[in-house]
Amino acid sequence: MTAQELPIHGDADVVRVRQAVRALAIEAKLSLVDQTKLVTAASELARNTLTYGGGGSATIERVENGTRAGVRALFHDDGPGIADLALALRDGYTSGGGLGLGLGGAKRLVDAFEIRSEPGRGTTVTVTKWAR
Amino acid sequence: MTFGNVVERCRQNESELVREWREVVARSLAGRLPAALVEKELRDILDALLGALEAGGGTDPQAEPYAEVRALLVELSRDRAQQGFSPRETAVSVFGLKEAVSKVLGDTDVTGFFRVIDEFGLYTFETYTKAREEVITNQAEQLLELATPVVKLWDGVVALPLVGTLDSARAQVVMEKLLQTLVDTGSEHAIIDITGVPAVDTQVAQHLLRTVVAARLMGAECIISGIRPQIAQTIVALGIEFGDIATKASLADALMLALSRLDVDVNAEIAKRSR
Numbered sequence: 001m002t003a004q005e006l007p008i009h010g011d012a013d014v015v016r017v018r019q020a021v022r023a024l025a026i027e028a029k030l031s032l033v034d035q036t037k038l039v040t041a042a043s044e045l046a047r048n049t050l051t052y053g054g055g056g057s058a059t060i061e062r063v064e065n066g067t068r069a070g071v072r073a074l075f076h077d078d079g080p081g082i083a084d085l086a087l088a089l090r091d092g093y094t095s096g097g098g099l100g101l102g103l104g105g106a107k108r109l110v111d112a113f114e115i116r117s118e119p120g121r122g123t124t125v126t127v128t129k130w131a132r
Numbered sequence: 133m134t135f136g137n138v139v140e141r142c143r144q145n146e147s148e149l150v151r152e153w154r155e156v157v158a159r160s161l162a163g164r165l166p167a168a169l170v171e172k173e174l175r176d177i178l179d180a181l182l183g184a185l186e187a188g189g190g191t192d193p194q195a196e197p198y199a200e201v202r203a204l205l206v207e208l209s210r211d212r213a214q215q216g217f218s219p220r221e222t223a224v225s226v227f228g229l230k231e232a233v234s235k236v237l238g239d240t241d242v243t244g245f246f247r248v249i250d251e252f253g254l255y256t257f258e259t260y261t262k263a264r265e266e267v268i269t270n271q272a273e274q275l276l277e278l279a280t281p282v283v284k285l286w287d288g289v290v291a292l293p294l295v296g297t298l299d300s301a302r303a304q305v306v307m308e309k310l311l312q313t314l315v316d317t318g319s320e321h322a323i324i325d326i327t328g329v330p331a332v333d334t335q336v337a338q339h340l341l342r343t344v345v346a347a348r349l350m351g352a353e354c355i356i357s358g359i360r361p362q363i364a365q366t367i368v369a370l371g372i373e374f375g376d377i378a379t380k381a382s383l384a385d386a387l388m389l390a391l392s393r394l395d396v397d398v399n400a401e402i403a404k405r406s407r
């Protein structure tokens with residue numbers, strides 16, 4: 001299945017990513033609750049890419065695992081990276097005046113969550129949600 | 133770059149050139165702009181262009197002598213963009229000069245002059261695109277305003293039904309509008325209904341929370357309604373806490389709560405109104 005790469009350089013791009021993720025989630029027959037969870041996680045991660053990563057991209061695709069369909073979304077930026085991942089994931093921690101619930105929240109909203117980041121080398125977050 | 137005697141010959145035939153040029157442009161605009169107006173625009177541009185070439189303008193459209201030409205073209209692009217003309221129709225206004233020059237000057241070598249015209253044609257295209265973007269942005273802002281109606285439900289109760297994506301720009305407009313309506317109507321209760329919001333992320337939640345706090349500072353209480361099951365589950369997973377802010381599943385429930393806070397006896401009111 002082919003992946004779509006969407007740029008994230010402005011507010012309008014965050015909205016576009018959300019819409020594209022929603023469309024794939026519907027295709028993969030995720031329930032309304034799961035669609036909403038995935039779209040919300042994507043919204044958090046796309047916004048972080050924009051705000052903290054200085055812009056980047058989202059790569060989204062339908063995935064299959066035996067009998068189950070799902071959607072995977074990867075967010076990448078070449079921004080400053082995250083020095084302390086545990087701190088960034090902690091609920092309530094923000095360096096930018098947010099609620100500090102985006103990363104931890106996104107992790108709770110999806111089935112698989114992976115984050116790679118190094119100071120000076122950007123950040124990549126991958127999330128997957130499976131149809132039940 | 134030398135232009136030979138092209139500039140001089142253009143000056144000698146200026147009125148004829150403007151006339152021919154206007155003919156070309158009129159063909160593409162097909163009577164949607166008054167001929168006299170178009171003719172004046174073109175005459176001014178030609179005069180400025182020849183003036184700049186006489187002053188040694190060269191082929192760089194950004195060169196100093198072309199300042200006036202650029203200003204006139206920006207104005208033309210902006211007008212055309214606002215009037216809804218296409219980029220092609222707008223660019224023809226400039227490129228059309230080539231046709232007029234060929235016709236009027238016959239076999240003179242115009243290569244250098246045409247190069248200058250081409251540069252300005254492209255310049256017009258760019259300024260048109262920018263102007264068009266501005267027009268679209270303005271329309272988007274107007275839509276934003278339109279999409280945020282604050283309605284009065286009862287004496288002292290206003291409601292703000294949110295529909296669509298609540299991005300930062302929109303959240304700001306929404307908050308200001310709600311606070312202004314609270315002042316204008318002297319209401320002490322506001323219901324923010326999010327039935328039409330497809331997803332509530334932490335940014336949307338933060339905007340909602342800020343609105344509620346700002347309303348409180350003005351002595352008004354907010355109720356958030358229309359929290360559908362999928363949104364409720366998402367909010368819980370995110371870990372967002374609405375604290376002591378009242379939340380209700382439906383707008384009707386929220387209205388009942390507001391009325392009870394106002395000590396309104398609904399049955400008595402209905403009886404009174406139907407009398």
Ligand SMILES: Nc1ncnc2c1ncn2[C@@H]1O[C@H](COP(=O)(O)OP(=O)(O)O)[C@@H](O)[C@H]1O
Nearest residue numbers: 048052053088094095098099100101102103123
């Ligand atoms: N892509 C990123 N690049 C650099 N830092 C990031 C990135 N994403 C998150 N962070 C850091 O992690 C913190 C927590 O993020 P998050 O949980 O989304 O909360 P918030 O967005 O409210 O600050 C951010 O404040 C920021 O310091």
Ligand SMILES: [Mg+2]
Nearest residue numbers: 044048098102
């Ligand atoms: Mg965030």
